Amino acid sequence: MSKDPVTRFSVSMPGSLVRQLDELVRARGLANRSQAVAEMVRARLVEDHAQQGDHEIAGTITLVYDHHRRDLQAHLTDLQHDVEGLIVAVLHVHLDHHHCMEVLAVRGRAAAVRQAADRLLAVKGVQHGALTVTTTGKGFGP
Ligand code: NI
Numbered sequence: 001m002s003k004d005p006v007t008r009f010s011v012s013m014p015g016s017l018v019r020q021l022d023e024l025v026r027a028r029g030l031a032n033r034s035q036a037v038a039e040m041v042r043a044r045l046v047e048d049h050a051q052q053g054d055h056e057i058a059g060t061i062t063l064v065y066d067h068h069r070r071d072l073q074a075h076l077t078d079l080q081h082d083v084e085g086l087i088v089a090v091l092h093v094h095l096d097h098h099h100c101m102e103v104l105a106v107r108g109r110a111a112a113v114r115q116a117a118d119r120l121l122a123v124k125g126v127q128h129g130a131l132t133v134t135t136t137g138k139g140f141g142p
Pocket of ligand 1: 095
């Protein structure tokens with residue numbers, strides 16, 4: 001196995017996030033922050049690879065946002081109508097007085113699903129969101 005030289009680089013992030021990273025390192029028994037970050041980057045790269053290209057994927061896009069911002073809700077709905085061919089079902093949950101969660105079941109070409117998710121997650125005011133990809137079953141045996 002050839003040795004992959006290590007590159008050092010500095011990362012800036014909010015202090016509270018670093019403290020939580022340190023807790024994760026301790027809880028998971030990792031050697032240090034670098035190991036934790038490298039593991040996260042690898043996982044993200046694998047995930048991104050699965051979300052590119054022409055093969056069909058299915059998955060969910062989860063969005064959490066403040067429902068008092070009516071303009072935001074309208075904007076998210078507009079975007080969902082733009083990509084309606086990809087969205088097969090929508091689940092809306094009123095999380096608490098302020099927050100709504102929407103779970104969109106999506107199905108389509110990987111790149112198109114990824115692009116739709118990126119557009120929705122980039123909307124200002126979306127507090128948390130994620131695309132989770134599963135398989136449509138094609139190519140995974142009988
Ligand atoms: Ni709601």
